[in-house]
Amino acid sequence: MSxxxxxxxxxxAAAEVAFKRTxxxxxxxxxxxxxxxxxxxxxxxxxxxxxxxxALLAPFLAPYGEAEIFPTPFAPWGDEHRFGTDQIGRxxxxxxxxxxxxxxGIALVTTLLSFxxxxxxxLIAAINRGWIDQIFSRFVDVLMAIPSLIFALMLLSIFGSxxxxxxxxxxxxxxxxxxxxxxxxxxxxxxxxxxxxARLRGEKIGWVxxxxxxxxxxxxxxxxxxxxxxxxxxxxxxxSFLGVGIQPPTADWGSMVRENASLIQFAKYDxxxxxxxxxxxxxxALLTVAVNFIVDWFLHRSSGLHDE
Amino acid sequence: MMSSADxxxxxxxxxxxxxxxxxxxxxxxxxxxxDEQWHPIINGVDLQLKRGQVMGLIGESGAGKSTLxxxxxxxxxxxxxxxxxxxxxxxxDLLSATDAEKRKLWGGRxxxxxxxxxxxxxxxxxLIDQTIESATRAGARSDTSSGGMNLHEDAVExxxxxxxxxxxxxxxxxxxxVSGGQLQRVMTAMAMSPRPDLIxxxxxxxxxxxxxxxxxxxxxxxxxxxxxxxxxxxTHDLAxxxxxADVIKVLRYGExxxxxxxxEMLSSPKEAYTRSLWSxxxxxxxxxxxxxxxxxxxxxxxxxxxxxxxxxxxxxxPRGKTVAVVGESGSGKSTAARVITGLLPQLGxxxxxxxxxxxxxxxxRSTAQLQKIQMIYQMADTAMNPRHTIExxxxxxxxxxxxxxxxxxxQRVYELLKMIELDxxxxxxxxxxxxxxxxxxxxxxxxxxxxxxxxxxxxVTSALDQIVQEGILKLLLKLQQxxxxxxxxxxxxxxxxxxxxxxxxxxxxxxxxxxxxKSEILNPPHPEYTQLLLxxxxxxxxxxxxxxxxxxxxxxxxxxx
Numbered sequence: 001m002s003x004x005x006x007x008x009x010x011x012x013a014a015a016e017v018a019f020k021r022t023x024x025x026x027x028x029x030x031x032x033x034x035x036x037x038x039x040x041x042x043x044x045x046x047x048x049x050x051x052x053x054x055a056l057l058a059p060f061l062a063p064y065g066e067a068e069i070f071p072t073p074f075a076p077w078g079d080e081h082r083f084g085t086d087q088i089g090r091x092x093x094x095x096x097x098x099x100x101x102x103x104x105g106i107a108l109v110t111t112l113l114s115f116x117x118x119x120x121x122x123l124i125a126a127i128n129r130g131w132i133d134q135i136f137s138r139f140v141d142v143l144m145a146i147p148s149l150i151f152a153l154m155l156l157s158i159f160g161s162x163x164x165x166x167x168x169x170x171x172x173x174x175x176x177x178x179x180x181x182x183x184x185x186x187x188x189x190x191x192x193x194x195x196x197x198a199r200l201r202g203e204k205i206g207w208v209x210x211x212x213x214x215x216x217x218x219x220x221x222x223x224x225x226x227x228x229x230x231x232x233x234x235x236x237x238x239x240s241f242l243g244v245g246i247q248p249p250t251a252d253w254g255s256m257v258r259e260n261a262s263l264i265q266f267a268k269y270d271x272x273x274x275x276x277x278x279x280x281x282x283x284x285a286l287l288t289v290a291v292n293f294i295v296d297w298f299l300h301r302s303s304g305l306h307d308e
Numbered sequence: 309m310m311s312s313a314d315x316x317x318x319x320x321x322x323x324x325x326x327x328x329x330x331x332x333x334x335x336x337x338x339x340x341x342x343d344e345q346w347h348p349i350i351n352g353v354d355l356q357l358k359r360g361q362v363m364g365l366i367g368e369s370g371a372g373k374s375t376l377x378x379x380x381x382x383x384x385x386x387x388x389x390x391x392x393x394x395x396x397x398x399x400x401d402l403l404s405a406t407d408a409e410k411r412k413l414w415g416g417r418x419x420x421x422x423x424x425x426x427x428x429x430x431x432x433x434x435l436i437d438q439t440i441e442s443a444t445r446a447g448a449r450s451d452t453s454s455g456g457m458n459l460h461e462d463a464v465e466x467x468x469x470x471x472x473x474x475x476x477x478x479x480x481x482x483x484x485x486v487s488g489g490q491l492q493r494v495m496t497a498m499a500m501s502p503r504p505d506l507i508x509x510x511x512x513x514x515x516x517x518x519x520x521x522x523x524x525x526x527x528x529x530x531x532x533x534x535x536x537x538x539x540x541x542x543t544h545d546l547a548x549x550x551x552x553a554d555v556i557k558v559l560r561y562g563e564x565x566x567x568x569x570x571x572e573m574l575s576s577p578k579e580a581y582t583r584s585l586w587s588x589x590x591x592x593x594x595x596x597x598x599x600x601x602x603x604x605x606x607x608x609x610x611x612x613x614x615x616x617x618x619x620x621x622x623x624x625x626p627r628g629k630t631v632a633v634v635g636e637s638g639s640g641k642s643t644a645a646r647v648i649t650g651l652l653p654q655l656g657x658x659x660x661x662x663x664x665x666x667x668x669x670x671x672x673r674s675t676a677q678l679q680k681i682q683m684i685y686q687m688a689d690t691a692m693n694p695r696h697t698i699e700x701x702x703x704x705x706x707x708x709x710x711x712x713x714x715x716x717x718x719q720r721v722y723e724l725l726k727m728i729e730l731d732x733x734x735x736x737x738x739x740x741x742x743x744x745x746x747x748x749x750x751x752x753x754x755x756x757x758x759x760x761x762x763x764x765x766x767x768v769t770s771a772l773d774q775i776v777q778e779g780i781l782k783l784l785l786k787l788q789q790x791x792x793x794x795x796x797x798x799x800x801x802x803x804x805x806x807x808x809x810x811x812x813x814x815x816x817x818x819x820x821x822x823x824x825x826k827s828e829i830l831n832p833p834h835p836e837y838t839q840l841l842l843x844x845x846x847x848x849x850x851x852x853x854x855x856x857x858x859x860x861x862x863x864x865x866x867x868x869x
Binding site for chain 1: 343344368370649650651670673675678682683685687690691692693694695696704705708709728729730731734736737738741743744745746749754758776779783
């Protein structure tokens with residue numbers, strides 16, 4: 001009985017019931033996903049795409065130079081200056097276009113830096129736990145206890161409002177939140193057997209972080225990247241509005257709102273001119289909303305919760 | 309979401325049939341949606357169940373057992389649809405019933421016992437509230453008008469019938485305050501509370517230890533008998549189903565292979581596939597001795613925090629042979645493995661490998677030492693990175709330890725795949741695209757890739773179906789002969805031990821109860837614990853459980869586990 005008759009059921013390891021996916025190229029998979037995206041996600045992607053085109057092609061799209069000064073300050077809307085000029089006679093439309101490049105570029109670099117710092121420290125804390133985790137986490141708690149805008153204002157007035165210090169300060173303050181997220185999602189992955197297997201193999205911590213853990217925490221990280229980008233963008237705009245952010249003559253939406261804010265009082269004489277300070281504000285709002293739409297869609301997709 | 313043509317068929321069937329059957333499924337087709345297309349899961353299966361009858365559904369994973377069991381309740385999991393056939397429950401056409409109508413039946417006249425009790429309970433509510441919740445909500449019991457008290461008292465009665473300890477007060481506890489076996493019994497009480505006509509048991513004892521399983525099985529069988537409830541019992545363990553079911557139905561690839569009365573099915577299975585299922589437990593290795601020792605644990609003490617889990621454990625593993633470490637969960641089997649691998653530094657004692665003492669902590673061991681001892685895990689799912697392809701998973705140890713160049717490495721991965729009886733079409737797959745057995749094979753290949761001398765197998769077959777288990781065990785035996793690898797095989801399944809071991813170590817409560825050659829341990833006289841462990845292993849005899857329960861002198865001890 002033990003030497004069984006030729007396994008008449010026909011057992012073979014390769015023929016076990018397994019769920020095999022159809023091989024699809026990256027492009028095909030993307031097309032399927034996009035086909036299922038909601039309207040708001042499409043809207044978000046379209047807006048972000050337009051912003052990116054404007055930012056990249058700024059010198060070709062802008063009618064005038066970024067800091068080119070014309071004789072008439074506060075010129076009304078007209079053919080020569082589509083949205084008029086600002087308080088020292090610079091073309092508003094050109095500055096709006098260049099502003100996309102500056103504000104978005106700085107926000108992007110800042111977010112990347114904050115993810116590099118927060119992500120690395122978060123992964124290290126999750127892998128090592130123990131006292132390293134305690135030190136990092138408590139330090140982050142301290143940083144988060146101070147309202148970040150006020151803290152940023154303070155640090156900027158100490159270190160001066162150069163673009164480099166702006167990027168580094170906001171990146172560090174923002175990396176606290178990235179740290180927390182990375183640590184909490186990575187902790188669930190670190191306990192998996194495959195991470196233990198890698199450690200038993202004798203892998204270095206860098207390999208474990210990069211190859212074993214990182215690919216498995218990407219979806220929440222990408223979603224967080226979108227959200228953090230929006231917040232960094234708003235913070236920079238707010239700081240610029242307060243006058244400690246991006247400094248003139250560099251065009252920036254936050255400072256443009258401030259510089260032209262006084263025009264709003266003239267609404268009863270020239271309604272169009274009064275709208276001028278609202279244009280950069282609308283640009284900020286639209287981008288933030290668009291990015292959030294995309295993040296919503298992405299989170300919904302990767303959460304595994306699906307409508308019946 | 310079924311087509312109108314099917315509806316017509318269903319109606320004609322229902323007209324011709326009387327209520328002889330409680331559940332009457334005919335020609336059921338179920339499809340699942342994945343990877344952007346619909347795949348068939350069940351292809352036209354009939355299932356008839358009379359009142360008070362227990363049907364065992366068996367088959368390997370992927371055979372569609374659970375899907376069919378749920379379909380008997382008119383339920384399709386998210387991403388699945390019932391696309392053909394008819395399902396009647398006590399004359400009610402479940403396929404044309406609205407969700408509201410079905411919801412009235414669910415949790416009232418039909419209930420469900422899930423595999424993982426720990427995952428099925430809400431951790432924030434007391435057990436008794438969860439036990440009577442569905443009965444209260446469904447209003448299925450006539451006495452609900454007289455208030456919740458009756459249901460409470462009834463739940464206590466059920467707890468008593470299921471032999472839970474302290475039935476009056478156990479309901480006041482939270483799910484994390486009782487053991488897995490107890491939780492599974494509470495879930496059975498929950499399912500019984502509305503006095504349903506039908507209970508679907510979905511692998512209720514698969515996650516339990518053998519010694520715990522016996523008590524739970526006995527309790528379930530008794531309560532189903534007492535209240536004359538019809539039940540569908542889904543499992544891949546034949547010996548278990550033999551104890552529970554009146555009728556057995558064998559499924560494969562979503563189709564029925566065979567159905568017969570339990571005794572008839574066990575004594576004379578008709579189909580070849582069924583016979584192959586039956587023969588699985590007969591694999592047995594000839595034990596052999598070897599005095600050349602590869603690994604020795606000397607008086608190991610170990611602790612998690614302040615809780616001491618290993619007390620003076622000494623185990624010796626001969627070269628090229630298999631030592632099985634048996635014991636229920638919590639007996640310290642896996643902890644011993646963690647000490648050997650260096651994941652849990654021991655408090656005292658020595659791990660001696662190839663004559664030299666291994667450094668206590670993982671970080672202090674050399675790459676060569678790490679390479680010689682490899683580990684295979686119980687859950688192959690979590691042991692492989694879901695984002696790596698099979699080629700990366702098997703190729704990494706080759707890279708890491710042997711540093712072969714790209715083409716040599718490719719060649720080696722290919723060889724390893726052949727060794728584990730898979731082919732090169734698997735190279736670019738992800739772990740999620742493999743079956744349970746294939747996953748475990750890839751894990752074996754990963755361990756082999758390092759060219760180890762000792763492999764620690766931590767319950768490597770316990771999550772698998774029997775027929776797949778047999779394949780894995782044969783593979784391990786073949787590899788041992790070919791490469792003279794030693795195994796430290798941790799398991800709680802005695803059939804597995806018989807199949808693979810040369811020597812046995814019995815552990816209980818962090819201590820070694822007994823160790824020696826397989827023949828010595830498995831034959832009497834036994835220490836008390838070994839006796840209990842051996843007698844708890846289900847046998848393919850429908851009378852086994854009854855006999856065991858009669859024999860068990862120390863019955864109370866098992867029941868309270």
